[in-house]
Amino acid sequence: MSNAAVTAAASSRATAAGKSALARLGEAFVGRLVILIPYLWLVFFFLIPFVIVFKISLSQTAIAIPPYTPVLGFGDGLAGFFAQLNELSIDNYTWLTQDALYVNAYVTSVIVAAISTVLTLLVGYPIAYGMARAPAMLRPTLLMLVILPFWTSFLIRVYAWIGILKPEGLLNQLLLATGVISQPLIILNTYTAIFIGIVYSYLPFMVLPLYSSLEKMDYSLIEAAKDLGCPPTSAFWKITFPLSLPGVIAGCLLVFIPAVGEFVIPDLLGGSQTLMIGKTLWNEFFANRDWPVSSAVAVILLLLLIVPIMLFQRAQARAQEQDR
Structure with a gap:
């Protein structure tokens, strides 16, 4: 082989190596960019708003626009910023622990949410199981029917339940016409109405993760259990339910x-007598215009939800x- 051919071959190999190196660098850059975008999204739309709300929660109420004393600003330079550190106060958080209204609102909200989540699971699991066991041709249609309520405004659907549950509503008219009851039931403006509204509104969030887990399950395990003499109920609790636990956990968290x-x-179906932290937060922001206290309520609520999830x-x- 001549020197020119050797040089050309070496040059082509170097070019190919350079291209492969550039390709690897490009792939690494794209991979990091794909990971970076969600983190940037969380920083701009979660972390920064949370820091702003937390900063407001350390301030004091003032008759101004906005209605609180500015804290941790850079208008006076670094010296002014460090001077404002001494003005920070946790009085708003202390106030939350001293006023029974906020403690009761937190406790009631957690209890209502927990009961609603259990009811949604009891309703959603059979639906998801039936969808997963349905013929393959019917599954897309059933999935569309579950998603269909999202095509209507959330507020309109809640208002529709007012027309159903009120004393002269459709439900009472049906029960009176069939002779099931002799006088209208009082459902609206009670916690029962809140449970109905939450279960109906958040049912798709429970069904979809459950359906995803149940559809991937190997149902030959159920057939093998039956061949070995396992009753259907025992097979469900020993095989089906444990395999669907990821969907159960995801659905429960989403609800x-x-x-x-x-x-x-709670505001539309529960009436003015119901006490939940969402209504309390709204009243502090817009009725009382106490932004520092309402910001403290929001921070505590966020920590109340995030910390257990992180621990889980x-x-x-x-x-x-450990399984690995």
């Missing part, structure tokens, strides 16, 4: 978290590592 801070459903995720990660 419980927004239900704790729900405002529209850490325990789940440790369990997965």
Whole structure:
């Protein structure tokens, strides 16, 4: 082989190596960009708003626009910023622990959300199981029917339940016409109406994760259990339910978290007598215009929801590592 051919071959190999190196760098950059975008999204739309709300919660109420004393601003430079550190106060958080209204609102919200989550699971699990066991041709249609309520405004659907549950509503008219009851039931403006509204509104959030888990399950395990003499009920609790636990946990979190801070459903279906933290937060912001206290309420609510989730995720990660 001539020197020119050797040089050309070496040059082509170097070019190919350079291209492969550039390709690897491009792939690494794209991979990091894909990971970076969600983190930037969380920083701009979660972390920064949370820091702003937390900063307001450390201030004091003032007759001004906005209605609180500015804290931790850079208008006076670094010296002014460090001077304002001494003006920070946790009086708003102390006030939350001293006033029974906020403690009761937190406790009631957690209890209502927990009961609603259990009811949604009891209703959603059979629906998801039936969808997963339905013929493959019917599954897309059933899935569309579950998603269909999202095509209508959430507020309109809640108002529709007012027309159903009120004393002269459709439900009482049906029960009176069929002779089931002799006088109208009082359902609207009670916690029962709140449970109905939450279960109806958040049912798709429970059904979809459950359906995803149940559809992937190997149902030959159920047939094998039956061949070995396992009753259907025992087969469900020993095989089906444990395999669907990821969907159960995901669905419960998707229902419980927004239900704790729900405002529209308690306000419209529960009436003025119901006490939940979402209504309390709204009243502090817009009726009392006490932004520092309402910000403290929001911070505590966020921590109340995030900390258990983080602890659960850490325990789940440790369990997965032990299984490996």
